[in-house]
Amino acid sequence: MLHWSTIRIAWRNLGRNRKRTALALLAIAVGQFALLAANGMMHGYADNIRLAITGPMIGHVQMYTPGWRDEQAMDLVVTGVSSKLSIIRADPAVMNAGARIYAPVLAAPEHDAFAAVVVGLDIPVESQEYGMLSNMKEPLGLKEVLIGYRLARRIKAERGQKIAIVGQGTDGSIANDLYTIRDIIKSPADIVNQAGIVMSLAEAQQLFVMPDSVHNIVIRTKESDQADELAERLRKQAILSSLKILTWKEAIPEVVQLLNVMDYTGYIVLVLVMIAAVAGIANTLMMSTFERMHEFGMLLALGSRPGRLVGMIMVEAILIGVLGVIIGSLLGFGFVLGTSQSGVNMASWGGQGEMEDLAYMGLNLPLHVYPRLEGDDIVAGLVAVALVSLIASLWPASVAARLEPMEAMRT
Amino acid sequence: MTVPVIEAQELSKIYDAGRMEVQALHDVNMTINKGEFTAIVGPSGSGKTTLLNLFGGLDTATSGSLSVVDRDIALLSKRQRADMRLHYLGFVFQAYNLVPVLTVRENVEFVLELQGVGNERSQRAREVLDELGLSEFADRRPNELSGGQQQRVAVARAIASRPQLVLADEPTANLDGENAEILLTMMRRLNTEHDITFVFSTHDPRVVAYAQRVITLVDGCVDKDETKSIDSC
Numbered sequence: 001m002l003h004w005s006t007i008r009i010a011w012r013n014l015g016r017n018r019k020r021t022a023l024a025l026l027a028i029a030v031g032q033f034a035l036l037a038a039n040g041m042m043h044g045y046a047d048n049i050r051l052a053i054t055g056p057m058i059g060h061v062q063m064y065t066p067g068w069r070d071e072q073a074m075d076l077v078v079t080g081v082s083s084k085l086s087i088i089r090a091d092p093a094v095m096n097a098g099a100r101i102y103a104p105v106l107a108a109p110e111h112d113a114f115a116a117v118v119v120g121l122d123i124p125v126e127s128q129e130y131g132m133l134s135n136m137k138e139p140l141g142l143k144e145v146l147i148g149y150r151l152a153r154r155i156k157a158e159r160g161q162k163i164a165i166v167g168q169g170t171d172g173s174i175a176n177d178l179y180t181i182r183d184i185i186k187s188p189a190d191i192v193n194q195a196g197i198v199m200s201l202a203e204a205q206q207l208f209v210m211p212d213s214v215h216n217i218v219i220r221t222k223e224s225d226q227a228d229e230l231a232e233r234l235r236k237q238a239i240l241s242s243l244k245i246l247t248w249k250e251a252i253p254e255v256v257q258l259l260n261v262m263d264y265t266g267y268i269v270l271v272l273v274m275i276a277a278v279a280g281i282a283n284t285l286m287m288s289t290f291e292r293m294h295e296f297g298m299l300l301a302l303g304s305r306p307g308r309l310v311g312m313i314m315v316e317a318i319l320i321g322v323l324g325v326i327i328g329s330l331l332g333f334g335f336v337l338g339t340s341q342s343g344v345n346m347a348s349w350g351g352q353g354e355m356e357d358l359a360y361m362g363l364n365l366p367l368h369v370y371p372r373l374e375g376d377d378i379v380a381g382l383v384a385v386a387l388v389s390l391i392a393s394l395w396p397a398s399v400a401a402r403l404e405p406m407e408a409m410r411t
Numbered sequence: 412m413t414v415p416v417i418e419a420q421e422l423s424k425i426y427d428a429g430r431m432e433v434q435a436l437h438d439v440n441m442t443i444n445k446g447e448f449t450a451i452v453g454p455s456g457s458g459k460t461t462l463l464n465l466f467g468g469l470d471t472a473t474s475g476s477l478s479v480v481d482r483d484i485a486l487l488s489k490r491q492r493a494d495m496r497l498h499y500l501g502f503v504f505q506a507y508n509l510v511p512v513l514t515v516r517e518n519v520e521f522v523l524e525l526q527g528v529g530n531e532r533s534q535r536a537r538e539v540l541d542e543l544g545l546s547e548f549a550d551r552r553p554n555e556l557s558g559g560q561q562q563r564v565a566v567a568r569a570i571a572s573r574p575q576l577v578l579a580d581e582p583t584a585n586l587d588g589e590n591a592e593i594l595l596t597m598m599r600r601l602n603t604e605h606d607i608t609f610v611f612s613t614h615d616p617r618v619v620a621y622a623q624r625v626i627t628l629v630d631g632c633v634d635k636d637e638t639k640s641i642d643s644c
Contacts, residue, residue, distance in 0.1 A: 005517070005524050012512035298508040301469055302568075303497025303525050305490065406469045409504075 002311055010315035013288065020284055025324045027280035031273035032328025032381050033335070038269045040336040040371030041344065042262050048366050049259060050224070055130030056188040058251050059097075059218035060227035061234065063243040068215055074103060075170045077213040078243060087239055088219060093226040098125035099214035101204040105167035107197055109157040109181075116151055117195045118165060120204025120214070130220060132189050133198065140200050144182040148196040152184040159183055165197065169209035177207055188366075270380060274388045277324065281317050281392035289313060289396035296400055297408025309400040314393045321389030325382050336371045343370040415478075416576050416608045417443040417466055422475035424461050424631075435461040437631040438475065443610055443624075445575070448602045450622035451612045458631040459612035460580055466610065467500055467578050468492035480575050497525055501569030503579035503611070507561040509553040515564050516540065516549040519571045526572055539571045543597060559590025563597065570601055577601075579611035583618055595621040 014021045054060050068076035078084065081099050088097045101120030106113040119132070123140055126133045133146070140146070145165075147157050157163060159181055166176040179199065187193055205211060221230055227247040235245050249256045289296075296309050347367040424436040436458045443449055451459045464470040465477055468484055469492075477484045480499040487495065496502070509518045519536040528535065540546045543563055553561050562582060569577050579598070583591035599621055602609050611618065619625055627635040 003524060005513075005521055008517070009510065009512055016512065295508075295510065298504065299510070300493065301467065301496065301502055301504075302522055303493050305493060308525075406464055409508075 002315070003308070006308060006311050007315055010312050011319060013292075013312075013316055014319060017288065017291075020287065021320065024280040024284040024320050025327060028273075028277045028321060028324025028385060029328035029331065031276040032325045032385070033331040035266070035269050035273045035381055036329060036332025036373060036377055037335050037371070039266045039377045040332070040339075040373050041346075041369055042266055043374060044344075044369040044371045045365075046259050046262050047372065048369060049255060051130060052188050052365055053252060053255060054220065054224065054227075054248050056126075056132040056134070058248045060221040060224065061219040061231045061245065061247055062216055062251060063219075063234070063240065063245045064216035065242070066244045069244070072102065072104075074168060074208065077170060077210060077215060078217060079213045080239075081212050081214050081217070084217065084239055087237055088217065088234065091230060091233060093221050093223070093230045093233075095220045095222045096125050096128055096131075097217055097219040098122040098131065099201060099217050101201065101208065101210060102191075102215050103167050103175075103204065103208050105165050105175075105197070107151075107155065108164045108166075109155055109161055112155070113164075113166070114151075114155045115195065116155075116165075116197050117191060118167065118204055118207070119192055119196045119198045120201045120208075121198055122201045132187055132192060133185070134188070136185075140182060140198075140203075143177070143179050143203070144199075145179045146183050146185045146196075146198040147181050148191075148193040148198075149184050149186050150193045151195050151197070152181075157181055157184070163197070165207070167208065169207070170213070171209045173209060175207045175209065266377070270384060273381065274384055277321060277385050277388045278392045280324075281320050281389050282395065284320060285313060285317055285393055285396040288316070289399055293403070293408045293411040296403055297405045297411070300403060300405035301409065306401045306403065309403070310397040313397045313400055314390060317389040317393035318386060321385040321392075322382070325385045329378055329381065333373070336373050339371050341370075343368045414445040415442050416445050416447075416480060417441065417610070418476075418478040419465075420476045422462075422465065422477055423473050424458070424465065424470070425473045435631050436465070436472075439628075439631070439633055441626065441633060441636070443608065445608055446602070446606050447608055447610075448599060448621070448623040449608075449610045450619050450625045451610065451628060452614055452619055452625055453628035453634070454614065457628040459614075459628055461631075462628065463578050463580050463610065463612050466576075467502060468495055497522075497572070499575050501572060501574035501577040501607075503562070503565045503569050503577065503582045505581040505584045507553065507558070507565050507585075509561060509564055509568070511553050514550050514552055515545060515556070515567075518553070518564060519568050522568055522572045536571060539567045543567045557590070558585050559587070559593060562586060562590070562594055566594065566598060566601075570605070570607060574607065576608045576610065579609065581613055581615075582611055583613065583615050588617065591615065591617050 065076045065078055085097055085099065088094060099122055103118045105116055105118050107116040121132055123133065125131060127136045128134065145163065161181045162178055163181055164176065164178050166174065169175040187196065192198060205213065221227055231245050231247045234240050299309065345368050419439050419441045422436055422439040423434065426433045426435055439462065451462060453459055465472055466479055468479065468487065480495065482495055484492065510521060513521060516536050519539055520532050523532045523535060540549055543566065545563055545567055548556055548560060556564065583594060586594060595618060598609055601607050613619065624638045626633060
């Protein structure tokens with residue numbers, strides 16, 4: 001049984017060598033802070049990836065004619081899009097669904113021609129939050145296009161300039177026309193930034209002779225965990241049976257793996273925190289135990305049982321551990337809370353004020369991260385440090401348990 | 412009627428000091444009765460502390476028999492010896508040995524808590540501190556007290572558990588004359604008023620003067636055993 005005086009003595013013992021206790025607390029607190037800060041950043045970055053995937057790029061569910069994704073052939077189209085979209089949009093889990101066209105073209109702003117990709121988009125849908133044009137306020141006018149900022153830099157295109165586009169229609173005809181560059185854009189989809197010429201879906205259908213046809217349909221669900229069930233329901237629709245329907249996890253398993261690895265990274269940091277905690281606590285307790293041998297001997301001489309000394313040491317260990325975790329958690333919370341609104345610009349860590357976003361597998365991953373914590377982050381640290389504290393106390397506790405009063409009092 | 416509290420027969424203690432053995436006690440025979448105020452004297456290395464340690468069950472004899480408060484020490488386990496110390500013995504050490512992180516009152520209560528005393532713990536601690544004139548120091552930590560005050564607190568702690576026997580190892584060794592006298596007067600009063608048996612080792616002539624019985628050890632053997640009349644102190 002744990003006595004109140006055991007806790008009181010253990011607590012006050014922490015103040016006997018304040019510098020040493022402070023160092024142990026610091027080691028644990030810094031570890032816990034590192035754990036929370038790293039996890040916060042990791043969650044924030046994973047959110048960026050998830051949003052980039054399920055937002056502008058792939059959506060929660062996407063569908064296309066089998067083979068299109070590998071071959072990107074112009075004629076592998078989804079036909080009868082209007083009726084298909086009506087069915088899809090009628091599902092209660094669907095937030096929005098947009099059709100897209102991707103067509104390789106040559107683009108000539110002046111004399112020279114450059115390879116580019118025309119991206120035909122359902123502008124009202126893509127202008128919504130998480131769409132490919134989520135920042136766009138006004139609709140595109142007739143014969144107006146948007147140019148990805150990297151492509152614009154490469155071909156030296158400017159706002160208001162005319163640009164000639166030459167490609168191939170799905171019927172084999174030459175598709176060409178002259179457009180006005182309405183704006184240079186930075187899209188969450190890297191393909192748009194690198195090579196994209198964005199026009200309205202209707203203009204693209206007309207240019208490439210794709211009446212009521214598109215290359216793929218991208219669907220966003222109301223809740224992120226509805227993707228699997230929605231995909232399952234849509235696969236059962238007769239009108240969609242000829243299409244390949246994939247959830248985002250099925251579409252890009254490599255990125256899902258990357259997200260899992262990011263989760264494991266948190267555990268790696270946790271292990272490092274634990275090592276720091278064990279070292280800090282064990283060192284403090286060993287020194288404190290050996291310094292107090294005489295006192296332990298006296299307590300045994302008075303009639304204390306060895307178990308009481310063991311309890312005292314273990315309580316000291318837990319107090320140091322839990323206090324350290326609380327301090328570290330407060331610091332970690334402070335960091336995450338302080339940066340959750342403004343975010344952290346990881347680009348500036350590279351020594352630049354503004355760096356371009358990171359592109360990975362066609363995704364444009366913003367380097368501006370909004371840290372966020374989950375409940376387990378705190379609990380994991382608390383439980384782990386409490387356990388580790390007990391483990392760290394085993395050695396000094398076993399020393400105390402074996403003490404003979406007279407031998408101890410002679411030291 | 413005399414009731415023996417300590418009975419030692421042919422008690423010997425040999426320490427193994429590497430290649431050689433050191434005989435600290437040699438066939439000591441001794442009986443200390445309830446209510447006695449006994450000083451064990453002798454030069455350094457004569458075996459005084461060893462004898463007290465054996466009496467307190469802090470160490471075990473190499474040979475001979477020893478009974479303390481009706482218990483054969485040799486038959487007791489480590490845990491039973493700890494229980495005997497807790498419930499029947501009080502200790503006063505040369506270096507005070509109070510728990511530094513506890514206040515005076517908490518130090519006294521600590522032993523009572525070990526004994527399992529419940530609600531009346533603080534009442535009993537207060538009574539003991541009142542009786543020994545230590546109430547004003549109740550909330551101070553040991554490092555805020557003088558040596559003499561600390562030793563008086565050590566005595567308070569020793570008697571708070573209402574022991575039959577108090578063992579004191581050189582209790583005045585670190586005290587000046589005035590404090591030594593205060594301590595001895597207090598111990599003697601507890602001896603007579605509460606019938607607590609006191610056995611203390613010393614080579615301090617002031618302490619010897621207070622003792623009712625003086626046992627002299629020389630080279631681990633009882634050299635003299637003198638009982639004075641109570642009036643003499």
